[in-house]
Amino acid sequence: MGRSVINEAIVAFRAHTPSRRLAGGAPESHFRRVPSRSFPAISRDLVAIGRRFYARGWVQGTSGNFSEVVSRKPLRLAITASSVHKGQMRSTHILQMNEAANASGAGKQVPSAEARLHLEIVRRRGAGAVLHTHSIWGTILSGSVPHRDVVTIDGFEMLKGLSGVRTHEHAELIPIVENDQDMSRLADVVGETLDRNPSAHAFLLRRHGLYTWGDTLADAERHVEILEFLFETIGRSATFRPMGGEE
C-alpha cells in the first residue's frame, strides 16, 4: 500500500546487513565503468548545474557544493571553491583537489569547506559525482521532528528516478545526520551512516541540506531533482486537508 510517512516505525537506526565496503575504501569492482571526462568539460557542467539549481532556489547565498571525480588513481576531484555564489560561477571557480582535500594552483581559492564529505561519499559509495543543496523543503523536513533520524518515502512513481529503483512500491530511507561544525567528526559520522545504510541514495544534514550522488554527474543531478520533488510533495501533503473532512 502506497503511503508516505516520516519515520513511523523506524525511529531507531535500522539494522542493516554489514556494509560490503571496506572501511575507508570502495572495492574497485564497484565502480561502474564510466568514461573519464576532461576537466574543462566537467567544469562547464558544474557551472551549468549551479545556474539550474540557483533558478530553483536550491543554492541561495553561497550555499551548496558540487564535485565530480576526475581520476581514481590517484584520486582527484573537481570541486566548487568555497564561498562562491553557486548560481554565478565561472570555470575558474572549479578547483582540482586531491584525497587530502588540498588544491594546488588555485590561487587564493580553497575547496569547499565540506570537501571531506565529498571524499567520504566518493570512497564509501564509489560515486562519480556528489551534489549538495540547501532547499526550503529539505531544510524543513530535516528538522521538523526533533530526534527523528530518517525520512521514509514510498509509493511514488518518482522514486524510479533513483538508480536501481524499478517500482513505485519501494521504500526509500533517507538518514538524517546531526549538523556539526567539526568537519572531521562530521565526516566520520557520515561515513558510519553510509555504511549502516548501504541502499540509501542520499542523506540529510539536520537543518542544513541534502547530500546525494551518482555514478555520473547526470545521475547525481537527477537524484537531486527527484528528491527535492519528493520533499516538497511530502512537505505540502503534511498540511493538506482534502475537502469532505476525511484525512
Place this chain on the structure above:
Amino acid sequence: MGRSVINEAIVAFRAHTPSRRLAGGAPESHFRRVPSRSFPAISRDLVAIGRRFYARGWVQGTSGNFSEVVSRKPLRLAITASSVHKGQMRSTHILQMNEAANASGAGKQVPSAEARLHLEIVRRRGAGAVLHTHSIWGTILSGSVPHRDVVTIDGFEMLKGLSGVRTHEHAELIPIVENDQDMSRLADVVGETLDRNPSAHAFLLRRHGLYTWGDTLADAERHVEILEFLFETIGRSATFRPMGGEE
C-alpha cells in the same frame, strides 16, 4: 453553484453511456482535420515544450513524456525517448514509433516506457498529441484520499480552456487510475477508463502524474496548463482558512 470538491458523491466508477469507439480503434470520422506537420517541426515543438514544462517544475528528473501523431495510416507517433531529461532535450531525443511501440533507426535509444499509454489514448480518443507530466499538486491530489477514483472540479472560468467547455458552470471529472509497473495491464485499465469516461479530457495515475491530450500539440499543452493551474488552486484551497473565523 460553483464549488470544487474532491469526489463527493462519486466514489464508485461513474456509469457512462457505452463508448462510441470500437475497442481498439477510433472511427476515422472522429479525427478533426488537422494539417499534418513535418517531423522536424514536431521535434522542435516537443523539445520546446520540455523546456517550458521543466521551468514550471513539471518534468523533474527524467519524468514526463510527450508525443504527437505524425501519420494515421500507417500509425506513426513522434515520441520522447526513454530516460532523457525532458528539460534538456535536443531533436535527436525525439523518436518515430509505430503502432507496436517500436522505433527504428533510433540507435540505442528506445521510446518512452509509457509509449503504450500514448497509443491507447491516440486510438481511443483520436488524439493528435499526448502529454504526460509529474507535478507536485497533481501528485498530491491523486493520492491524498485512498481509494478515491476521481477528482471533480467545477465552477472555475479556467475550465473553459478545456476543449468543448463553454462555461465555468461545468463539472470536469478527472479519473484516477491506480499506478502499475505492468505496462500491458495498465494500458488495458487506461483504455477501459477512457471508454467509461468519454467526456474526460485527462486522467491521473495515482501518485504518478497527469495524462492529457488534444487534437493538436497546442491544445494538449493548453490542457496541461489549465489542469495544473486547477490542481494547484484546489490543493491550496484545501488548507485555506479565510480570516473572520468562517470555514
Place this chain on the structure above:
Amino acid sequence: MGRSVINEAIVAFRAHTPSRRLAGGAPESHFRRVPSRSFPAISRDLVAIGRRFYARGWVQGTSGNFSEVVSRKPLRLAITASSVHKGQMRSTHILQMNEAANASGAGKQVPSAEARLHLEIVRRRGAGAVLHTHSIWGTILSGSVPHRDVVTIDGFEMLKGLSGVRTHEHAELIPIVENDQDMSRLADVVGETLDRNPSAHAFLLRRHGLYTWGDTLADAERHVEILEFLFETIGRSATFRPMGGEE
C-alpha cells in the same frame, strides 16, 4: 492599526457617493494627459507583458487579456486576440478594435471575448490601459467565502504602488463580481460596480480573475504586480500560525 481582513464589516455593497462619471462615458477632463504611442510600440509592450505574466503563472492556458487605448476620439483600443497563448504572442496577435469591439483587417482573429469589459473600464475610468490576469491566489481569494463581495486590504506598504495611495494606512476595497458567460450582462454589472466604487483600482471576477487598469500600461502592470503580491500575502497569512501558540 494595520490589519488585513477579508470582508469584515462590509458584507453588503458599500454605499458610495454617487459616481462622478456620466453613465456610459468619462468626462474628458478626467483623462490625464498621456502622450499617444504608436501601434507598433504598444503591440511590442503588450507582447512583452504577456511573457512576464506567463513567467509568473498569471496567464496559463490562453487566459488573460490586455489592452491599451490607441486613440480616444474615435475610440480605438489595441487588444490581445482571442484564444492566443499570452506568453507566446507576437505582434500579429494584437488587434485594433473600435468602440463596438469590432476589429477590421484582423484576418481570422477576433478580439478577446472580454473586450466589452475593457471598453467598460476605459469609458468609466478613463483608463489608458486595462490588464486581466488569472492567478492562483486571486482565484482562491475571489471564491473562498461564498457571497462575500469584497476583499479589503489595509496596512501594507505595497498599497502605495496603487495610483493615488500615499500611505500604508489605506484601506483598499476590491469588489468581487459574480462570473457570467453573458458578456453583455456582465459588462453592465461591471459598469455598475465601477460606478459604486469610484476609488477602487481593481475588481475580481469570482473564481475567474483580476481586472485592473491605469493611466498608462506601466501603471496598469504595476497594479497587477502590487495586487497579486497582496493576494498572495493575504492568502498565505490565512493559514499561518506563528510559533508560540498566539494567533
Place this chain on the structure above:
Amino acid sequence: MGRSVINEAIVAFRAHTPSRRLAGGAPESHFRRVPSRSFPAISRDLVAIGRRFYARGWVQGTSGNFSEVVSRKPLRLAITASSVHKGQMRSTHILQMNEAANASGAGKQVPSAEARLHLEIVRRRGAGAVLHTHSIWGTILSGSVPHRDVVTIDGFEMLKGLSGVRTHEHAELIPIVENDQDMSRLADVVGETLDRNPSAHAFLLRRHGLYTWGDTLADAERHVEILEFLFETIGRSATFRPMGGEE
C-alpha cells in the same frame, strides 16, 4: 538545541551594550578596506541585482531600493531612482547622491524615497552597500504577531551566510520597526534600533520589508538571499504538521 521561534522570551527591546559608534557617524577604523569601484561598474551591478531579485518576486511593482557607497569623504552613494521598476532598470536609473540625499544631474529623477534610511545604515554600520526588498514571507513574518518587535532565528546552517557567523548554533535577532510615512522620524527610529542591536545584520519594517547591508554589494546580496530563505523556511514551518500526529 536548534529551534526557530518568533520572539519567545524577547518581547521587550533587548538591552544591548552601548553602541560603539558615535551618534551620526561611524569610526573610520570600522570600515573594512574595500577597493573603490567605478560608478559604471556599480550601476551595472545594481541593475543586475534588480533583475535577479525581480525574478524571485522580491521587488514587485516599483518596490525595493539599492545603494552602494561610491566614496566616503565626501560621502557619495549610488542609489536607485524613485518609482522605477527595479526589475527593468537601466544604468540611467542609478543616481549619485550626497549625504543630504540630494542628487545632481539626475534630470527629473529623484533618489529613492527611502534614501535617508540608506544613509542611516551607511553611517551607523559603515556599510558599503544597502539592499531593501519586499518579499511575501518577509511581509508575513513582520506582521503576523502584533507588537512583536523581533524575529529570532537559530539552528540553521544557512545562518553561516551572514558575515561573522561561524556556526549554526547562532541566534540571529532581526528587529521589527514600525512602518512610518514620516521619513525623518523613521530614520531616527531606525538609527536607534541599529544602535541598540549592534550585532544585527538586518531589520524588518512592519508589513513593509527587509533592510540588510554588507561591506560589499556581494555581501549584501548574499544576506538578502540567506534571510529570505530563512523567512520562507520559518514561515512554511509554522504551518507544517508532520505525519504521526506530533506537533
